[in-house]
Amino acid sequence: MSNVSIGTGAKKSRTLDLGYFLGKYNLLILLVVFIIIASTLSSRFFTIQNFLNLLQQSSVTGIMAIGMTFVILVAGIDLSVGSIAALSGMVVAMLLAAGWSIPLAIILALAAGGGLGFVSGFLSTKFSIPSFIATLAMMVSARGLALLVTNGQPIYGLPESFSFLGAGFIGRVPVSGLVWIMLTIVAALALKYTPYGRNLFAVGGNPEAAHLSGVRVNRHLISVFVISGILSGLAGIVLTSWLTVGQPTASSGAELNAIAAVVLGGTSLAGGVGGVVGTFAGVLLMSIITNIFNLVGLASYYQQIFMGLIIVLALILNKFVMGENAH
Amino acid sequence: MSNVSIGTGAKKSRTLDLGYFLGKYNLLILLVVFIIIASTLSSRFFTIQNFLNLLQQSSVTGIMAIGMTFVILVAGIDLSVGSIAALSGMVVAMLLAAGWSIPLAIILALAAGGGLGFVSGFLSTKFSIPSFIATLAMMVSARGLALLVTNGQPIYGLPESFSFLGAGFIGRVPVSGLVWIMLTIVAALALKYTPYGRNLFAVGGNPEAAHLSGVRVNRHLISVFVISGILSGLAGIVLTSWLTVGQPTASSGAELNAIAAVVLGGTSLAGGVGGVVGTFAGVLLMSIITNIFNLVGLASYYQQIFMGLIIVLALILNKFVMGENAH
Amino acid sequence: GAAKTAETNAPKDAPKQVVIGFSQVTLDSPFYVSLMDAAKAEAEAKGAKLVYVDAQNNIEKQNKDIQDLITKGINVLILNPSNPTAVAPSLAAAKQANIPVVTVDRPTDGKVATFVGRDNKKMGELAGKEAVLLLGGEGKAKGKIIELQGDAGGKVMMDRRDGFHLAVDKEPGIKVIQGPYCDYTRSKAVKAFQDLLQANPDVNLVYAHNDDMSLGALQVLEQNQLAGKVKIVGVDGLMEAIKAIPTGKYDATVLNDPQLLGKTVVDTALGVLDGKTYDAFIDAGTTLINKDNAAQYINDKLTFAASK
Amino acid sequence: MGENKLILEMRGISKDFSGVQALKKVNLSVEAGEVHCLIGANGAGKSTLMKVLAGVYSMDEGEIIFDQKQANITNPISSNRLGIAVIYQELSLLPNLSVAENIFIGKYPRKYRYLLDWAELTKKSRALIDSLGIKIDVMEPVSCLSIGHRQIVELAKALASNAKLIVMDEPSATLSSEEFETLVRVIQELKNKGISIIYISHRLEELFRVGDKVTVLRDGQYVATKQLKEITQDQLVELIIGHALSKEKKPKVPISTIEELVTMKDIHTNKLTSINLSLYKGEILGLYGLVGSGRTEILRAIYGADPLQKGELYINGGKVKFRSPAEAMKKGIALVPESRKTQGLLLNLSVWENAVVPSLKNYTWFGLLRYSTMFKHVNEQVEQLMVVTPSIRASVKNLSGGNQQKVVIAKWLLKNSNILLFDEPTQGIDIGAKEEVYKIIKGLSDKGFGVIVASSELAELVQLCDRMVVMFNGNIAGEFQQEDFRDDAILHCAVTGG
Numbered sequence A, B: 001m002s003n004v005s006i007g008t009g010a011k012k013s014r015t016l017d018l019g020y021f022l023g024k025y026n027l028l029i030l031l032v033v034f035i036i037i038a039s040t041l042s043s044r045f046f047t048i049q050n051f052l053n054l055l056q057q058s059s060v061t062g063i064m065a066i067g068m069t070f071v072i073l074v075a076g077i078d079l080s081v082g083s084i085a086a087l088s089g090m091v092v093a094m095l096l097a098a099g100w101s102i103p104l105a106i107i108l109a110l111a112a113g114g115g116l117g118f119v120s121g122f123l124s125t126k127f128s129i130p131s132f133i134a135t136l137a138m139m140v141s142a143r144g145l146a147l148l149v150t151n152g153q154p155i156y157g158l159p160e161s162f163s164f165l166g167a168g169f170i171g172r173v174p175v176s177g178l179v180w181i182m183l184t185i186v187a188a189l190a191l192k193y194t195p196y197g198r199n200l201f202a203v204g205g206n207p208e209a210a211h212l213s214g215v216r217v218n219r220h221l222i223s224v225f226v227i228s229g230i231l232s233g234l235a236g237i238v239l240t241s242w243l244t245v246g247q248p249t250a251s252s253g254a255e256l257n258a259i260a261a262v263v264l265g266g267t268s269l270a271g272g273v274g275g276v277v278g279t280f281a282g283v284l285l286m287s288i289i290t291n292i293f294n295l296v297g298l299a300s301y302y303q304q305i306f307m308g309l310i311i312v313l314a315l316i317l318n319k320f321v322m323g324e325n326a327h
Numbered sequence C: 001g002a003a004k005t006a007e008t009n010a011p012k013d014a015p016k017q018v019v020i021g022f023s024q025v026t027l028d029s030p031f032y033v034s035l036m037d038a039a040k041a042e043a044e045a046k047g048a049k050l051v052y053v054d055a056q057n058n059i060e061k062q063n064k065d066i067q068d069l070i071t072k073g074i075n076v077l078i079l080n081p082s083n084p085t086a087v088a089p090s091l092a093a094a095k096q097a098n099i100p101v102v103t104v105d106r107p108t109d110g111k112v113a114t115f116v117g118r119d120n121k122k123m124g125e126l127a128g129k130e131a132v133l134l135l136g137g138e139g140k141a142k143g144k145i146i147e148l149q150g151d152a153g154g155k156v157m158m159d160r161r162d163g164f165h166l167a168v169d170k171e172p173g174i175k176v177i178q179g180p181y182c183d184y185t186r187s188k189a190v191k192a193f194q195d196l197l198q199a200n201p202d203v204n205l206v207y208a209h210n211d212d213m214s215l216g217a218l219q220v221l222e223q224n225q226l227a228g229k230v231k232i233v234g235v236d237g238l239m240e241a242i243k244a245i246p247t248g249k250y251d252a253t254v255l256n257d258p259q260l261l262g263k264t265v266v267d268t269a270l271g272v273l274d275g276k277t278y279d280a281f282i283d284a285g286t287t288l289i290n291k292d293n294a295a296q297y298i299n300d301k302l303t304f305a306a307s308k
Numbered sequence D: 001m002g003e004n005k006l007i008l009e010m011r012g013i014s015k016d017f018s019g020v021q022a023l024k025k026v027n028l029s030v031e032a033g034e035v036h037c038l039i040g041a042n043g044a045g046k047s048t049l050m051k052v053l054a055g056v057y058s059m060d061e062g063e064i065i066f067d068q069k070q071a072n073i074t075n076p077i078s079s080n081r082l083g084i085a086v087i088y089q090e091l092s093l094l095p096n097l098s099v100a101e102n103i104f105i106g107k108y109p110r111k112y113r114y115l116l117d118w119a120e121l122t123k124k125s126r127a128l129i130d131s132l133g134i135k136i137d138v139m140e141p142v143s144c145l146s147i148g149h150r151q152i153v154e155l156a157k158a159l160a161s162n163a164k165l166i167v168m169d170e171p172s173a174t175l176s177s178e179e180f181e182t183l184v185r186v187i188q189e190l191k192n193k194g195i196s197i198i199y200i201s202h203r204l205e206e207l208f209r210v211g212d213k214v215t216v217l218r219d220g221q222y223v224a225t226k227q228l229k230e231i232t233q234d235q236l237v238e239l240i241i242g243h244a245l246s247k248e249k250k251p252k253v254p255i256s257t258i259e260e261l262v263t264m265k266d267i268h269t270n271k272l273t274s275i276n277l278s279l280y281k282g283e284i285l286g287l288y289g290l291v292g293s294g295r296t297e298i299l300r301a302i303y304g305a306d307p308l309q310k311g312e313l314y315i316n317g318g319k320v321k322f323r324s325p326a327e328a329m330k331k332g333i334a335l336v337p338e339s340r341k342t343q344g345l346l347l348n349l350s351v352w353e354n355a356v357v358p359s360l361k362n363y364t365w366f367g368l369l370r371y372s373t374m375f376k377h378v379n380e381q382v383e384q385l386m387v388v389t390p391s392i393r394a395s396v397k398n399l400s401g402g403n404q405q406k407v408v409i410a411k412w413l414l415k416n417s418n419i420l421l422f423d424e425p426t427q428g429i430d431i432g433a434k435e436e437v438y439k440i441i442k443g444l445s446d447k448g449f450g451v452i453v454a455s456s457e458l459a460e461l462v463q464l465c466d467r468m469v470v471m472f473n474g475n476i477a478g479e480f481q482q483e484d485f486r487d488d489a490i491l492h493c494a495v496t497g498g
């Protein structure tokens, strides 16, 4: 998918093939650079097991980040993903603990996520409240709700078989990682090969023009929040399954990680430009950074300091490779 | 000052005086409504002492929110205010604990805040990194730095006289509240009566057009981050003075409160429209909500749930009063 | 098992040094920082290497961190879990890698070698009993208590709350107003207590789930010229609080010495590696600090009082 | 034509924007297969009427009969279904999407019901673009196209909708003369197919070339409908502005070539090669050329908006090196940019806020702004330029296109610059205001200021300028003195490069 600004600045597409290629895949290049650096820093980094671990570790943020990509593509933002994930995690855990069947519990938890996403989307669209604020309110309220449903207590005693989703393996490959990869592929294809996907780019690029061109802008806007809600719900379910406990405080702060990953992946906060493949790479990049910090044993405060620096650095390199820093 | 878009939709100013007035002061009206509701809910609400408490409680967020208003006016956002406040608080506490004089310590702490603001502004402007991400990175890094400087330990033993700023009173009026009010007035006048202030509206409205009209856009963009950094630093200093301890974890999450208050106050996240008087009212509104929850003893989870709801409700009422919900 | 892992994990040329992995719930709090520092010092003294990771209060990150620690190669894991159950994946991974686990400060639900910690419920109860005493003694106690709570949904918060109520709820003359969650931070406690005091000017005693919040309440009381008139009880044994006891502005706190925890857990972890067996719970002990014994705990170099 | 059946009848349409009566009981009837022109001064209500037709605005009263049936138009989708396609004055393309997607947005070819058929999409859009005789890669994003080509894409988009009625709101404002010829040819072809067109433009000659009938609006009211064959341009002007217009050519005043305000010596930029050019005191210099020939770049180079790669720039005889427009402005240079929406205006701000941006510093007193003088001056400018606005506090985004352009000009008149660079200054301005702008420009030159006007309208330059420079491919291809102004020679120079 077009994970970077399609040809912004590329005037004569022919003569710029190399630049275009670099622009399109610069994050992958950056990823390779990081992997090489990481490999030299720790001999334990470049092992199959570590990559499989990375896949599992990234999957929860990764699934959220797919939905976040959709929202950011239409120039919105969703701060409520972490809270919705926690709430959906609580719902699935409560239903399972109450003896419901796994598929039913999962479906209801997803519906809860989608429902809350709908509320944010509806409020922000119909009352033209900026999505930043609508989802900020949802973030606060949904977290309160997640705490309220069990009075702040975690929920234990989930069935063994439920843990397959988050902690299971097919061969050596983590199931959650596979789910993440498959969802990324599906989302990438949907963005490229369905009218719905193309319309999202239109709405993100210029909602007014999209409206005049007969795109039902409001529906598309609301839909991305529903998608983000459902995927956050799924992320929460996967997390609950992995941790074998439903925790109302789970995933707090996850929204900022997801947003950073989406932006690192080349999706523009201004909307209309980007894609989920870039997001996939962005999430991996962030995981690799923490992973290598942990492997080389960099102390925690330095981790934070460098995390910020590296995000900025990666973005600057992005621009640099794309030759866009000239403005 | 113009806390809502001057004359949006107002064509014949004569016939629309009432609507215009409501539009301009709708937040004040909302504030009055809230105060009336609060007064009926708790007899302790409408007392001078409680209002003075509110003033003191709001001042730290309020000072930050002034800087945030400047940033949002130019269509930026500053997620680093809480971390910068914490870092400046640590700096002032460390210098005081090391025996420096109070004015010098304060000046250096403010400079630290301004310096970090400059870095965010510079990065986001020169490398056209969205300010959301540049300041997100700063938020993470500055927090790491605040923790690092004293290895995560708070700093005790500040001189008695230092507490005047945050905990002192002139008559019954809290000094910190006075500082907040005075800064709001100065900022409001600067926005209205200086070319610099008007230029911020231009830069926020359309940076390209401002550039072609001879406004030095980049300088203005960087300057608001410096201002926000300095004011965040001051907020951190006031907080440290109030709590009589320098805490590296102080003010975490403060950025979201500040942003919510600014938006409640009628400043548009899209830039170019708004002002600090609205922000003042927005901060007060948020404080009143928590205050009344605490006074009536509403359980904490419900506080969270209602907080989100009320923010959204207030914004919807805002739009409704302004007759803008049509679109 | 353990010995084999140590062999494969230790670099070949270096002398065989034991590597202790420590997954700390957060390093944002002075308590856990002090615990970590003590653990580091003890490990160094015993010639072991300690590598630590900071979960930043995030259970997801904690599980990732531990996975990374195992990848990195450690001989024994010290774990302060952010949630007792949700570290199950890590416990499973450690078990698979034959790495023994010792938990510290907070227990886990899954089976581990041992848990070095304290009984927070007991600490809450100690605070509660002292509160009853301060308000007139068993059976006669009368008054209004404002309780400032820790973090929403936290295990420690619940224990300190429940323990406290075990003692005070028996007293018919005592009424407890439960305040909002202040996340163990002073700034939130100050704001909340200002409001609560406004609503309850007749308060007689403040109990907060840690001393930092209690000190926030003290700040407000001083501002209202009520310091010394309203009793204050906290938990943790923060040196700043203990120093306030002799002045009469602060009444009691419950010792929660992080240094001892840190030292003990490293010793225990090394013991586990040596094949020693321990009880499931090693109690690091606690005690009430009030005006009777405050003087002997005061030590300007420490952030938290050390156990005697 | 004769008695063709009516494709569209709009009866008694009124529209009020919270106090501004944009349309008052307006009637409009369009026959099948005719080109119906719609004209009126800026703010007369043309675009509003068309937006009511398109379903962008809901009307307050009136009825629309389309294709003999009562039409209930509530949004752009419903008008589209009826067979109405609109090319809006403010282009409605999506810069980040490809040309092909833009053409078929909202009606993508599908396969397997849910999937977008990229192959079909590319094929169909390529065929459409080819039929328009324009070389554009349909997979290229629209952001890479020139304004003129974007207009052509808009046209293709309207064609792709198989509409029975196509509304074109000032399609020619940004077209070059060849592109305009394409437009004329397409309109003819559509007409032959029986498709009706509503054509809006301020360029009267155009109406006589493409139109059959014309309906005139004034102040939101219907004035008249005439057969274009039956009236003259002057009669039409009278209908539009209510009185006759006196056109005068700039009288020949010898320009002294002693004082050079601007001197470019061997200037190179991204788009320009080796430009040598002088502007004299009191002179109006015209810049003509095809789209992309580099007129805008010359103005931007003088204004410090584009970096110079090579060469020297002198202002008032002194050598300068501008790093930003702010520095050029300090030397008394002003630029009215070509795209008012993206470069000229702060859309969300009010008229006065827009007008004072460059001149704020002139109104300070010990660093503080004096609002009374500032408002007085703004009001004077607004009156002088006859900007139709309820007050200077109104938001510029609610002004009609032409009035917005006047606000941009007002901003530089307030600033009192002595070197003025106008890029397409009368784009979208009505005939009355145009004369007003010409008068203003001439007045400036009489005061001894230097003016450069870049324009695609040759007639405008001929009427206005003392001297004309023709650009070709980033180079100066020729220079004409006023006495040598001959359309054919100038055009030849612009097309062939000399």
Ligand SMILES: Nc1ncnc2c1ncn2[C@@H]1O[C@H](COP(=O)(O)OP(=O)(O)OP(=O)(O)O)[C@@H](O)[C@H]1O
Pocket: D017, D020, D021, D022, D040, D041, D042, D043, D044, D045, D046, D047, D048, D049, D089, D388, D398, D399, D400, D401, D402, D403, D428, D430
């Ligand atoms: N959305 C709106 N809100 C308020 N007023 C509007 C709005 N749109 C148009 N108007 C007003 O309605 C009147 C008619 O505007 P319209 O755009 O239809 O003029 P026009 O004839 O197309 O002019 P131009 O030739 O300049 O494009 C103007 O006075 C304009 O200010």
Ligand SMILES: Nc1ncnc2c1ncn2[C@@H]1O[C@H](COP(=O)(O)OP(=O)(O)OP(=O)(O)O)[C@@H](O)[C@H]1O
Pocket: D143, D144, D145, D146, D147, D271, D289, D290, D291, D292, D293, D294, D295, D296, D297, D298, D338, D454, D456, D471
């Ligand atoms: N902002 C822009 N984005 C993309 N292309 C541009 C932009 N500005 C100019 N161009 C392109 O650069 C080329 C030179 O443009 P320039 O504006 O100098 O031409 P011009 O002679 O002024 O003609 P006109 O103004 O009529 O388009 C044109 O092909 C134009 O489309």
Ligand SMILES: [Mg+2]
Pocket: D046, D047, D048, D089, D169, D400, D401
């Ligand atoms: Mg118009």
Ligand SMILES: [Mg+2]
Pocket: D295, D296, D297, D338, D423, D454
């Ligand atoms: Mg041009």
